[in-house]
Amino acid sequence: MRRTGTTRRSALTATGAFALGAVLTGCGEPETRTGPGGTDARAASLRTGALRAAAARDSASLLSRYEQVAAAHPVTEPGLAPLGATVREHLAALGGRAKAPSGSPAPAPPAAAAGARAALSGLAAEERRVADARAAALLSAEPELARLLASIAAAGAAHAYLLTELAKETPA
Template sequence: MPWTLPSRPSRRSLLAGAAGVAGAALLTGCSDDRPAAGESGIPLERRMREAAVRDSTRLLERYDATAAAHPALAARLAPLRAAVAAHSAALAPASAGSPSPSASASGGTGAAAPAPGGEPVPPKPAEALTALADAERSLSEARTIDLAGAPGELARMLASVAACGAVHAYLLTSTPGATS
């Protein structure tokens, strides 16, 4: 029986192609504000840690702005914010002092406080939670991408923190107390 070309690609060939595209994207070195290898005399791990702490600090600012704009959400956000603060402290380079991410969110007037980057917190609580979940999800995805170039221990920590961020995104958009 002669061999014929399948009418559609196999799952294996699709996965191999996707892995190839992802690998090529990682090798091209897409640049945002992430550290690049050989960028300065500062070791790669230290630059990666400093960038991760900056990202966590920006996320903490988003949590604070959301809690200030929607005080009724503060109790729901507090444990997630505390975890982000712990991640920031754990990711800090050993010789650097903690950037004081553990300061608690202050109560607000309910006005739309600006989030980092000048974006206002959405006026509706559900939209504010969705915006915060989007920020968590984006940072989780960025940290997952950063794993490829991270040294061993930092890669393991970034993987753990990225997974936690994905869980935070889920918790921020799920309905508390709902059963499935």
């Protein structure tokens, strides 16, 4: 005869689902407002804006570096095009612009290395550096920006790996 009613397995499953729901609902940090105008919220907003602006500057610098390497070493262009397009999308997600507005000087990217392999290796190192900086910024970012930075940092780490492999395959 088949048993009906609540079994131990279904009770444990329901308890686990309830506990998981409680944990997930309590994960967000409560908004704290200490002053009359919510100075903590304002400070968090300023910090988030500064983190987003710094991440956008890093993406703009990376994008110009991709373009510089592709222009200096045309043999690398087919491999760099999809990665550069992704960096352009990251820049847009961060609210940055691909080109510097007129009137403000664009930061000069470092000169491309003499050989295509060296240029790709340098670009991979730059991707790693930026991905590490974004991962470190996660600790002080608001949840929404932290998710975006984590995603972009993971993509940057993948780019670094792909650039390293592309450097190995590129003729000297």
